[in-house]
Amino acid sequence: MNNPAPTFSPLYRQIKGLIMQSLVSGEWRPGEVIPSEMELAVRYKVSQGTVRKAIDELSAEKHLLRRQGKGTFVATHDEARAQFRFLRLMPDVGEQEWPASLLLDCKRGRASAEVARLLELSAGDGVVIIRRVLSFGDEPTVFEQIYLPGTTFKNLSAEIFNEYKGSMYKLFETEFGTRMIRAEEKIRAMAADPNAAELLRVPMGAPLLCVERVAFSYGEKPVEFRRGFYRTDKHFYSNSLG
Amino acid sequence: MNNPAPTFSPLYRQIKGLIMQSLVSGEWRPGEVIPSEMELAVRYKVSQGTVRKAIDELSAEKHLLRRQGKGTFVATHDEARAQFRFLRLMPDVGEQEWPASLLLDCKRGRASAEVARLLELSAGDGVVIIRRVLSFGDEPTVFEQIYLPGTTFKNLSAEIFNEYKGSMYKLFETEFGTRMIRAEEKIRAMAADPNAAELLRVPMGAPLLCVERVAFSYGEKPVEFRRGFYRTDKHFYSNSLG
DNA sequence: AAGTGGTCTAGACCACTTT
DNA sequence: AAGTGGTCTAGACCACTTC
Incomplete structure (x- = not known):
C-alpha cells in the first residue's frame, strides 16, 4: 500500500x-x-x-x-471545445467559424537545419511539407506551411488529406496515432512577400501576422512545425492571460 | 454540516x-x-x-x-513568476529581461465610445490616459497607450508613476487596491503610423504587432484597457496553447 | 436497481518550517 | 516540539446514467 x-x-x-x-x-x-x-x-x-x-x-x-x-x-480532438483549442483566429464581428481549407501541395522533402532543430531530427531527414490556404467565406485569410517528421507520417498524401473531413489534428490522431497535447507559438508582424501577397490577395508589403508553431505529443515530443501568415484586417488572434 | x-x-x-x-x-x-x-x-x-x-x-x-x-x-504581483505573466515579449536570442519604461505623459480625459464600452463606463466618463515606451537595452520596442477608469485611479499622476519601481500591476495593487486577475488580448499586424514610427524608430508603414488588452479584476470587472504597438524584429510574442 | 463519478467526513501519518 | 500544508485511507451518501 x-x-x-x-x-x-x-x-x-x-x-x-x-x-x-x-x-x-x-x-x-x-x-x-x-x-x-x-x-x-x-x-x-x-x-x-x-x-x-x-x-x-x-x-x-x-x-x-x-x-x-x-x-x-x-480525450479526443473530436469534442467541440477541442476544435478551437488550436485555432485562435476570431472574426471582428460575428461568431467564430471553421475555415475552409485549400490544399496547395503535399510533398516529401528534406529537413532544413531550422526544421530539423525544431522537430528534433537530423538535418536532411525526410519530412512531409504541406502548404495550404484557409478561407473564411470567400476571404483567403491564412497561408501556412506545415512540416511533419517523415517517419511518423509515412503514408500521408494529398488524397488522404483531401478526403478527410474534420480538423487536421483529428486526422493525425485517427490515422497516424499521434495525439497533439500542447503547442508553443511565436508571433510576429511581418510584411507580405510576393507569394503570400498573391495567395492572400493583399498588396505586397502589407502587414501580416506570422505565427510559428511547434506542436508536441506525449513526452514533449515535437511532431509538427508550422509557419502561418494571417491576414488581420477582418480577424484577430485571440489570447487569454490568466 | x-x-x-x-x-x-x-x-x-x-x-x-x-x-x-x-x-x-x-x-x-x-x-x-x-x-x-x-x-x-x-x-x-x-x-x-x-x-x-x-x-x-x-x-x-x-x-x-x-x-x-x-x-x-x-497571491501578489510580487513573485518573480507573476512578473512575466502579463508580458509575453521574448527576445529572439538571450534571456527574457524586464524593459525600461519611459513615461511620455499621464493625463486625465474623457472616455471615447470604444473605451467606455470596453471598460464598462459611460461615454464621457473620466479616464486616466497613460502613454509610454518600453525599451530593451537601447531599443525602443513597445509603444502603448493605457486607459484607466478615473474613479478607481483618482490620484494617479506622473510623479507616482515615475517614483514607483516595479511592475505597473504591482503599483495598482499596492497604491490603489486593485488586483489584476486575468486579461483578454486581441492581436493584429498593422502598419506603423507616423507617431509610432518615430517613437519606435522604424520606417513609417513598417509592420508592427498591435496588442489590445482588457484586464479584469475580481468579479470580471474591467479595470484597464491598453493598446500597444510592438516591434518584432528582435522579439516575438510568446504563447502556449494547452 | 446497479454502476458511475462527485461530495463530505474523520482520522492517521508524512514533510517542511519555525520556535 | 508544535504548527502548517501534503498524502492516504475508509466509509458514507448524493447525482447522474443506464438497464
Whole structure:
C-alpha cells in the first residue's frame, strides 16, 4: 500500500504515471472509456481516493474527460471545445467559424537545419511539407506551411488529406496515432512577400501576422512545425492571460 | 454540516465563495497569510478536507499560494513568476529581461465610445490616459497607450508613476487596491503610423504587432484597457496553447 | 436497481518550517 | 516540539446514467 517510492514522489503521481503509460501505449485509445475508479484502485492496489486524485490531474491537463454517471474517457480532438483549442483566429464581428481549407501541395522533402532543430531530427531527414490556404467565406485569410517528421507520417498524401473531413489534428490522431497535447507559438508582424501577397490577395508589403508553431505529443515530443501568415484586417488572434 | 445549499452548489464551492469574499473585501490582503485550514474548517463549520478542496481551486486559479509548513498566502504581483505573466515579449536570442519604461505623459480625459464600452463606463466618463515606451537595452520596442477608469485611479499622476519601481500591476495593487486577475488580448499586424514610427524608430508603414488588452479584476470587472504597438524584429510574442 | 463519478467526513501519518 | 500544508485511507451518501 504505502511502499517507499522508487522515485520519490507521492503515490497518486505514480498512479498518474501508470495511467499515462496506458494512454501512450494505446491500451485505452482516444474516445474510449477507461476502467472505473474502483477497478483501477484494485488494479493498482491503492484506495479509490488516490486513483481519484491521479485522474483529477490528468483531467485538468485535458488527457482525460470525466462524465458523471458514465465514466472517464480518453480525450479526443473530436469534442467541440477541442476544435478551437488550436485555432485562435476570431472574426471582428460575428461568431467564430471553421475555415475552409485549400490544399496547395503535399510533398516529401528534406529537413532544413531550422526544421530539423525544431522537430528534433537530423538535418536532411525526410519530412512531409504541406502548404495550404484557409478561407473564411470567400476571404483567403491564412497561408501556412506545415512540416511533419517523415517517419511518423509515412503514408500521408494529398488524397488522404483531401478526403478527410474534420480538423487536421483529428486526422493525425485517427490515422497516424499521434495525439497533439500542447503547442508553443511565436508571433510576429511581418510584411507580405510576393507569394503570400498573391495567395492572400493583399498588396505586397502589407502587414501580416506570422505565427510559428511547434506542436508536441506525449513526452514533449515535437511532431509538427508550422509557419502561418494571417491576414488581420477582418480577424484577430485571440489570447487569454490568466 | 450538510445543510441543503441555498444556491445549489457543493459545499466546497460555497466555502470557496466565502474565502473569495474575504479576498475581495480585503480582510486578507495580497502577500498576507490566511488562517490555517483547520481554523477555516472551524470557522465555516465544515471538515478540513472541504476547506482544502476550496483552497485547491483558488490556488489553481492563482488567487492563493500554498507553502508547505508555512501557510496559505494571498497571491501578489510580487513573485518573480507573476512578473512575466502579463508580458509575453521574448527576445529572439538571450534571456527574457524586464524593459525600461519611459513615461511620455499621464493625463486625465474623457472616455471615447470604444473605451467606455470596453471598460464598462459611460461615454464621457473620466479616464486616466497613460502613454509610454518600453525599451530593451537601447531599443525602443513597445509603444502603448493605457486607459484607466478615473474613479478607481483618482490620484494617479506622473510623479507616482515615475517614483514607483516595479511592475505597473504591482503599483495598482499596492497604491490603489486593485488586483489584476486575468486579461483578454486581441492581436493584429498593422502598419506603423507616423507617431509610432518615430517613437519606435522604424520606417513609417513598417509592420508592427498591435496588442489590445482588457484586464479584469475580481468579479470580471474591467479595470484597464491598453493598446500597444510592438516591434518584432528582435522579439516575438510568446504563447502556449494547452 | 446497479454502476458511475462527485461530495463530505474523520482520522492517521508524512514533510517542511519555525520556535 | 508544535504548527502548517501534503498524502492516504475508509466509509458514507448524493447525482447522474443506464438497464
